[in-house]
Amino acid sequence: METMETVTLTVPAHTRYLSLVRACAAELCHTIESLSHREQVIYDIQLVVSEAVTNAMLHAYGSRPDGRVQVVFSLLPGRLEIDVYDWGEGFDPTAVPEPDLEEPGESGYGLMIIRSLMDEVGYRRDPVQGNRLHLVKRVGGAT
């Protein structure tokens, strides 16, 4: 049976908490002993989590001040899973078109970054249990 350790962080849906979420992601990644290309992977994970939480804060809740975003980090042998929950309108980043790279625009890079840096990306809309963006990163050997 696989061992799994989880860390859950819940923050108000305000962008001032983004640095706290990134710091948590970075510290958690530092506990993964077998991480190869350690500094780059940690930076990538921070970036992806920041993108996902930003989407939830700005798009799922809009200007609502009472929203909350929950991030669940699950460490499994050889993989890090990150689930980002919101209880707002939901925002499915997997449905957003890729930006036109030949004509740089002012939006759409967040999803591209998430897709590029993670091994699996999925979305489930569920206003009761929370809309969930599911991200998986393979992290080499056992955790």
Next chain:
Amino acid sequence: METQVEHTERLTILSLSGRFDAHTAPQVRETLLRLLDEGHHHILVDMARVNFVDSTGLSTLVGGMKRCRQAGGDLSLLQLQPPVRIIFELTRLDKAFEIYPDRETALASKGE
């Protein structure tokens, strides 16, 4: 995020310091729009002390670059830190911007 503005004979240098994310991007956007309103369309953004850029930061810079070019100028970048540069490469924005390794090279290229 700290911002600092300097003017040379023909250029405006905007130095940023800190994290460039959805929380700090509005401040940078506001500064860029103010510079454009004041008629400064040739802008160098010094990123030497920026240790994190997300998609909101990228979008803010693209918006600034487009407005500068529409006004006949340009917005170029200086001294991208390695992890930040990778994000520009990932989104291919390293092809859209003029990016200089240091201030001397940029100023020489711009004829200063």
